[in-house]
Amino acid sequence: MNIQDNYLKNKKNIFFSENKDIQTHRNKLINIFENDRFDKKNNESLKNINLKNFIDFKYKYLIPEETSVIKNNHENSYSIVSVNGQCSSFKDDKIEITKILDEDYNDFSKNDTIENNDHFVNLNSLFLNCGFKIVIKKNNNIKIKISNIITDDDLTIFQKNNYICEEGSSLNLIEEYENKNNSTSNILNVIKLERNSQLNHFLIQDNSPNHNLIITSHSSCKKDSTFTQKVYNFSEGYVRNFHYSELIEANSEADLQGIFFLKDNNTSNNKTFVKHLAEDCKSNQVYKGILNDRSKATYFSNTHVDQVAQKTEGYQLSKGILLSDNASYFSKPELKIYADDVKCSHGSTIGPIDENAIFYLRSRGMSKIAATKILISSFINEELNSIDNEQMSEMIQNKLVRYLSKVK
């Protein structure tokens, strides 16, 4: 079924289909789909992807029977269970949770950082069927844990979440994606950091083989704000992590990190993009991957420094370890620099585990497998040690042990 028919057929289930402005924007998107030749070679969003599954899909969405639970555990700490991408409204003096509104959609549709040929973002905008908005009020320090649950098989979730950190606020956000059904979630997070605010965003992804997860995020940072994102991908199904960050006012920082562990026939596509639009900003992009069996991964990183963004520091690092003959890793670390007083660099390595290191450990009496496991753990040790939440650290350690047990 083509995109337009699919859309028209399910229009009544889709958010904002009555709004005229949004309809015009969506017509444009439909046009893009109809005129695109799906050039896999030059379109980053299509690399390693089975188009048929994603573009030519069967739409199915159920409004959950049980509403989500929002608990105020103790002071400043909340836990939310979002069911099928929905979350009930909640309000106190620190946070406010509502449904997303038409204006949030329009606000985002004007943004041009994400390329208009990123078909997954376009699909998200077209078939939007759930999502919520969380506002952290001024000068509050909050912890939120969100568990994303999907109730049925074969659902297609198109979710858009808005996070707004008001001036001086600080948010520790942990999101868990652990699903065991055959659904596809396409999630777009739009994050706004006001002046002097801070957001630490952790994403833990651990889905079963037939669950597809597509996460795109777009953050914009105002003066003195800091955005840190850490992605831990243990999924056995397809995961796409595309994260864009804009530093729009001076002295803001973006730190996008990720590690992924792939095995079997799994594929993961990753991208980070930082746009420096103001002076004195810093950015850091670090992705590390371990690939076993016949798995495939891509990582695109991009630092864009605008002409006005003097005194920029932008660093990128990409590291990949291939454990098997049939794994493949593609990386494209890009720098686009239009200002002269900058310090920017990128590094990228792909290779096997260092033979000398293995030899050293084996000469100390360790078996080859044990040596390999130790070296894999040490490869990502830095990332794991930087987690200051004990509970989360333990959870990730357990997942790592589970992954390592399959390594031969």
Place this chain on the structure above:
Amino acid sequence: MNSETLNTLDSLSKNKYKYGFVTDIDADKPKKGLNEDIIKFISSKKNEPKWMLDWRLKAYSKWKKMKEPGWANLKFPKIDYQDIYYYSAPKGFDKKPKDLSEVDPKLIETYNKLGIPLEEQKVLAGVAVDVVFDSVSVATTYKGELEKLGIIFCSIGEAIQNHPDLIKKYLGSVIPPGDHSFSALNSAVFTDGSFVYIPEGVKCPMELSTYFRINAENTGQFERTLIIADKGSYVSYLEGCTAPKRDDNQLHAANVELIALEGAEIKYSTVQNWYPGDEEGKGGIYNFVTKRGLCAGKNSKISWTQVETGSAITWKYPSCILKGDNSIGEFYSVAITNNFQQADTGTKMTHIGKNTKSKIISKGISLGKSQNTYRGEVSFLRKADKARNYTQCDSLLVGNKCGAHTVPYIDSKNNTAVIEHEASTSKINEDQLYYCRQRGLSHEEAVSLIVNGFCKQVLQELPMEFAVEAQKLVSISLEGSVG
């Protein structure tokens, strides 16, 4: 930034093109435009056999169906292929001169202005020069000596006549005519270029060299170079380019194919300083060049060295296909862009064989309002066991209106292959400048010294004859008078 720095930058970016002059020679050329008749005309002018004409026409039919590749970070008006002369030969060249005294004195004068005194250079540098002046070989020197060793060094036109077997076997084997639209265009209309064949076990005793030169206005130059190094042989080839000043953009779409058989080594060096356009970005050469080398045999090696300072647009990716086991590919590049120049250059290393190694060193320097992009691809295929790559690309920005971009593509499908890539972008270090100034160097000298140091890793790879010219060029591109 202080006012002195600004003044220096100003003087740097307003540098005049020293080689801009037009030699007034009547050119023998057919009508503008590209069609089958033109291709037949070119082919008959060159007395080509029928199989060659068929080959050209096949390429032309492919070109008609193709679009220009669009990946590069370049902005330029659409090229009107029907507004270009596809063949131009200085008059009276149907009969070739036997030695230099028969050559048009104006032509000799042109080279003298460029600082390439043919006669002198022959003796002094021991270089055999195969000069191409608007598509026809003018003089091929040192031929006799090379013949003794069995080396064939002639224009591709001659090779088609005299060595059809080699041409049939190798032409288009590394760059198929249907690879992309510029290679198809070149295959259809190429007029001249060099052909080199080094027989088994021969080490070529001298550096072979060609000076290309675009002269007649609106003539796209479509050079075709083919170098074959047979088993165990060695050759070093130099290519240098300077073109006169013009207002219209001229198109240049050359194809260079290198083939290294078992144990052979080819070193290909280029210094390119074609007219880059004036301070407003008017005019200049459009340089769309396809260069590709095939390490066909075991233990073979291909090394590309380039210094790119000219052309309004440079679109050039000298690549290596490392097919033979233990073969080595190298790429050293300095690209300097000034005013409104745009360069999108880099390399492609495709590792197919076991134990293949490649090394990429790229230095980009942007001044004025120019854009300089490194775009490279390193890929390890499934069977490239123990393959190794090291890539380093550094960019230097001088002034805040220019841009420096790095776009590497890295693809590994083999778990024993190791790849390392690093890149950095920065401006000229203030501390280094301060140190140099303190030791009594002027601001210009200091900048020149630092930039030359920045490029040294690449410049030292150039053969002696070129190294001097290249260093001069780097300085000229930067600062006019101070050397």
